[in-house]
Amino acid sequence: MMLTAESGTKSFYSDKLKRAVHLLLFRRGKMPGAREWEFKEKVGKNYEQVLAQLNELLSELDLEVKKVNEPKSEDMTAEGDHATVEEARYFVTLKGTLGSKEAKMIGWRIDNLAALSASIAYLVSKQGKAPREELEKLLAQKFGRWKAMTLVDVFLRTGYIEEDDAGTMSLGWRTRSEVDLRALMTKMAEAKI
Amino acid sequence: MTATEKKSRRGVSSGRKELLEIIQTCDSIAERKFNPFFLDVKLGVETLRQYFPLWEELEDHCLDAHAINRLSEVVRLQNTQLKFQSSALYADPEFVARKVERMSEKRLAEVFLQSWHPITELEQLTNGAVAEALDYWNLLLPIEERWKKREYVQGVRPETADSETLSGLGIRGKEFGKELIAIWNDLREVYSIEKKPIDYWKFVKRGAYQETVQRAFYVSFLVTYGYAKLQADGDQMTLVPNDEPSEKAASGAVSFPIPIPRED
Numbered sequence: 307m308m309l310t311a312e313s314g315t316k317s318f319y320s321d322k323l324k325r326a327v328h329l330l331l332f333r334r335g336k337m338p339g340a341r342e343w344e345f346k347e348k349v350g351k352n353y354e355q356v357l358a359q360l361n362e363l364l365s366e367l368d369l370e371v372k373k374v375n376e377p378k379s380e381d382m383t384a385e386g387d388h389a390t391v392e393e394a395r396y397f398v399t400l401k402g403t404l405g406s407k408e409a410k411m412i413g414w415r416i417d418n419l420a421a422l423s424a425s426i427a428y429l430v431s432k433q434g435k436a437p438r439e440e441l442e443k444l445l446a447q448k449f450g451r452w453k454a455m456t457l458v459d460v461f462l463r464t465g466y467i468e469e470d471d472a473g474t475m476s477l478g479w480r481t482r483s484e485v486d487l488r489a490l491m492t493k494m495a496e497a498k499i
Numbered sequence: 500m501t502a503t504e505k506k507s508r509r510g511v512s513s514g515r516k517e518l519l520e521i522i523q524t525c526d527s528i529a530e531r532k533f534n535p536f537f538l539d540v541k542l543g544v545e546t547l548r549q550y551f552p553l554w555e556e557l558e559d560h561c562l563d564a565h566a567i568n569r570l571s572e573v574v575r576l577q578n579t580q581l582k583f584q585s586s587a588l589y590a591d592p593e594f595v596a597r598k599v600e601r602m603s604e605k606r607l608a609e610v611f612l613q614s615w616h617p618i619t620e621l622e623q624l625t626n627g628a629v630a631e632a633l634d635y636w637n638l639l640l641p642i643e644e645r646w647k648k649r650e651y652v653q654g655v656r657p658e659t660a661d662s663e664t665l666s667g668l669g670i671r672g673k674e675f676g677k678e679l680i681a682i683w684n685d686l687r688e689v690y691s692i693e694k695k696p697i698d699y700w701k702f703v704k705r706g707a708y709q710e711t712v713q714r715a716f717y718v719s720f721l722v723t724y725g726y727a728k729l730q731a732d733g734d735q736m737t738l739v740p741n742d743e744p745s746e747k748a749a750s751g752a753v754s755f756p757i758p759i760p761r762e763d
Contacts, residue, residue: 331621338620369619399616406605409612420604423611424595431595433583435531444596448604474530480618489614491588494595497602497610 322349322356323363330360330371330398337465337479339374339397357396370401374483397483421445421457422466427494429467429477430487438473514550515559518566521546525569528576535576543570682717683726687740696730696737699757708761715759729755 326349329340345353361371373394404412409419428444429436438458445454458475461467465480481487521543527533547566554560583589599607689697703714718738721727725744730737736757 331619332623333620334625338618370616372616398619400619401616403613403615404617406608406612409608412617416608417604419611420607423607424599426611427590427595428592428599430588431590431592432531433580436592437530437532444599447600472530484615484617485611486614486616487588490610491590493610493613494598495590497598497606 319356319359322353323360325349326353326356326360327398330396337395339395339483342394342396345396364398365401368401369398372397372399372483374479376479395479395483399484417449418457418460421449421454422461423490423494424448425458425461425467426477426481426485426487427490429475430491435474435476438469438475441467441475510550511553511559514553515562517546518550518562521566522562522569525566525573528573529569535573535580538570538573540570540574540577679717679720679724679726682714683721683740686718686721686727686738690740696739699729699736699738702738708759712759715757719757731755 326345329344329348345357349356357371364370373396375394406416410416424445425441428441432440442451442454442458445457449457458467461478462469465478467481468476468478470476521538524533524538528535528538543566547563547570551563554563602610686697686702689702699718703711703718705711705714718727718729721740722729722738726741728739728741730739
């Protein structure tokens, strides 16, 4: 049940909102954000309503609460998600986008962003998976062999791509959380050379 | 052993081989090395059916079951690809590769930035992290102690070198051009006496290894600059001096490394 401020129970919600925002913004483990069960435990059964209210508040700051399903199955569906859902994780992400100057200010080099863009687009075109050699070959044509190898390692470390034991690369948790794949592929197709 | 038995054995052997090939192809497809439609699943199933009556051992039946399992995986991947191709995310990998190759780095980065919504988070120190840092600090030896552990040898300190030392080391000597002309004249003289191409090793080799290397070094420049021709015929290499250095590089000139063995 959604409670309102007029009913005099605003403090109840603001307390839950605080707990939710703490869970979302302060990193506790290896990955940012919080899992569904953590919200159920610390915010309560109606955590989805709390998150919806928090989302409204954050939208004024150009932020939003994003729900990302952690994959169980390995294959990407038409929506770019994974077919079978095990559990959801919530993050706070930027609602809008960053300019190139802002991206530089937060520590990204333009050539690294270009390589990340190329890597993700290529993996999407290969249904989310490709052998490491293929990806390195693609990047090496543009950025040189040694840099390509370093870049792939950087993207692996930062969680944008993942590698299995067979050396097959796939989209990482961070790509699924941060990148609008549909927009990326559309912009890539539209981009004038 | 009857002819029928022999034939049957050959069938079992080739059947195993074919099934293994099918499994390997399916595995490659699952690892995204090939397109799922690269494999004709119907043909694969027919192959399994063809060899199925020959299987008698458990291992062969397991191989057959494994092949069926891998073929079904390929069918699933074909289904996924068809769904993917009908979605808005579909793009041909070749098309993407061409785009990446031709787009500027700046444009590629812009495309990414327009679809990127980075996660907002605050990194913080937790009790666990502080405890770990304290343990590390407490176990850390003072820097003097750590330096003591490093074994290092005091090397020779830098010194100034005079002209004689440099000449002795072969760093500074006669002017390069003059030395080259001297070697050229030497070659021409030997050629005028012998009236035939000069054996490379006979010309280059001297008593000291260092001197041999030095002559080989200059001869390589004589050949490169067109002062002489190097002709190789099997193991035999000969030198012929030119009267005038040719200005143009010889067409079809190739790099020709000549190892100089050190003789004990």
